Amino acid sequence: MRRSARPLTGTAPAGDVEVEPSSAVPGGQVTVRTAACVDGGSASGDAGAVGAGSLSLAPGPHERDATGRFRVPPSAQPGTYEITATCTGSGWWVTGDPVVSPASGRPGVHPRGSVKTGVGGALGPDPVQTAAGVAALAVAAAGGTWLLHRRARGDGI
Template sequence: MRTTARLLTGTALAAATVALTAVSATGALAGDFEGLELFPQTAAPGATVTVDTTACGRDGHGRGDARSVGAGDFKLEPGTHKESVVGRFQVAEDAQAGTYGIRVRCDNGREATGDLVVEHAGPSGHVKTGIGGSVAPDTTQIAAGVALLAAAAVGGTLLLRRRASGAQGS
């Protein structure tokens, strides 16, 4: 039993070491990639998304690729913050819900990537059915409804008690 536990522990440690080595090697290869900030990170079809990155450097320029959400390419130009570039694109009206990769390539050769989540908004607000109703709760109507329910409960209770005691009138 102990040898099985030692074997499993040794295997787990070896796997963790290999994983850490792979992550370190990938990090060294991915040195030219930086993060891309998206505002908002979750958008509905038709929404305008702003992207921001420092990968292009001060007064840098670049091009973004948002074809995955049907927006095509977009320009990145210096923003109001130091050393950042900004671009905008509009999510296509027919974009499907899901997570999409957005990529930016700067004139200096660096790249930045980020994920955009597209969600379809559910129904909100009032449904126009043709039947009247109020937009805000009417306290008078609520009080009248509560009073009617209370009267019905008291009346029902009295009838049940009267029936159980056998005091029924002819």
């Protein structure tokens, strides 16, 4: 009976993948870091679950952790995605789970302006148009009141 050789893979004993920020928005950059690769080794990462493809993780000049970055695609849907990294040489693999939040634009920036709903608003974007509209309503109300008063007295129209 012949046995075929299989590579041994498994979870690395040194930990998981750290993902910063843990909650990212579509279009945002994510940093992936792991200390699982022994002796400051490098790793290949897979962010395909979120649609970002593969990435390389390598230690910086003064650190032992292997670090890499990817950008969350603008088309990414909100949810939790698994990111994996496989250490070069040892074959150990580790995972992390970043969360993609709904797109909210830039932090601290709130929308401004009016919404075109077709219904109108209490205050439009132009104060001159608002004043003209109020004046037209006042003239119409005064004219209607005068006509109703004449009709009630029997003066006719």
